[in-house]
């Protein structure tokens with residue numbers, strides 16, 4: 001029997017489709033957009049070849065530098081670089097077999113702007129689009145609200161996991177994870193009491209995020225506003241995308257602008273930072289356009305201010321993306337398609353989004 005070549009794709013599902021067409025006999029062992037994760041998998045498994053998407057953006061180095069470093073570290077692995085012209089023909093997109101790996105930090109320098117609302121809904125939408133291959137981790141360790149948003153206040157939390165973390169394998173996380181049944185989202189809740197948060201260290205976060213990425217692929221992280229927090233720093237280091245939540249409030253905008261500046265100084269690619277305007281109101285003095293002008297950045301999505309829907313959703317512990325077609329739910333699906341392009345949207349959202357001003361795929 002001939003041995004099939006095992007191929008690891010450093011890119012997205014579009015590259016996967018291209019490779020499946022070009023190398024139908026290859027055994028695709030994974031599709032990863034995070035170069036650090038590609039290196040990890042290459043070290044841990046027997047990979048014959050990696051196929052690299054030209055659009056991949058490694059942290060702190062150019063793609064060519066990353067490829068040179070990879071070749072040196074893994075001389076036995078063949079490296080093929082795909083051009084920019086990977087076909088985008090979505091007609092052949094496999095509806096449910098998209099394997100995507102991404103770590104997304106939802107953050108804002110301000111409290112109360114909707115980080116938990118956005119992260120809970122975004123993660124739920126991702127879980128719905130991937131049949132449960134997503135996890136939401138509550139890293140707002142002092143005052144995490146994820147459990148409340150999803151009505152999961154009784155199960156295990158991150159605290160019970162801590163002593164076991166150094167020995168855990170990816171599937172060992174399941175013991176400390178709750179399932180939010182309506183969307184099949186996996187959830188790692190924060191400590192039930194704030195004083196327990198002191199037990200969580202940077203090393204724990206590092207280990208947890210690495211395990212979670214291998215266990216589920218799509219990792220969403222809710223955070224606290226404190227930019228000096230080491231735990232936030234660790235999450236940002238591991239992130240392949242950042243969702244910056246702002247509102248039309250002048251303070252939130254000013255702080256948002258400073259945050260964008262800091263990200264640039266940290267060498268974080270502008271394309272991996274997605275700004276979402278939450279609680280958008282037509283009555284606000286600053287329009288969406290003015291916000292974009294001020295931030296010098298396109299908004300990934302705009303979530304309307306809809307107190308009635310959001311408060312009902314919180315009261316029921318049921319994210320708005322589960323409750324049919326509303327403007328607020330559509331805005332979350334739009335955000336998902338910006339942050340994680342290629343994930344299949346529900347049919348109704350696809351139809352509705354065709355008419356929107358935001359770009360899809």
Ligand SMILES: Nc1ncnc2c1ncn2[C@@H]1O[C@H](COP(=O)(O)OP(=O)(O)O)[C@@H](O)[C@H]1O
Pocket residue numbers: 108110111112113114115116117118145278279280303304305306307308310311314
């Ligand atoms: N789009 C929205 N429309 C109306 N209310 C919202 C919206 N987003 C968030 N809220 C409300 O704002 C409050 C703060 O949201 P939350 O997600 O807990 O903020 P953060 O996590 O940034 O502190 C909550 O009471 C929530 O119900």
Ligand SMILES: [Mg+2]
Pocket residue numbers: 115116117140144145223
């Ligand atoms: Mg919160």
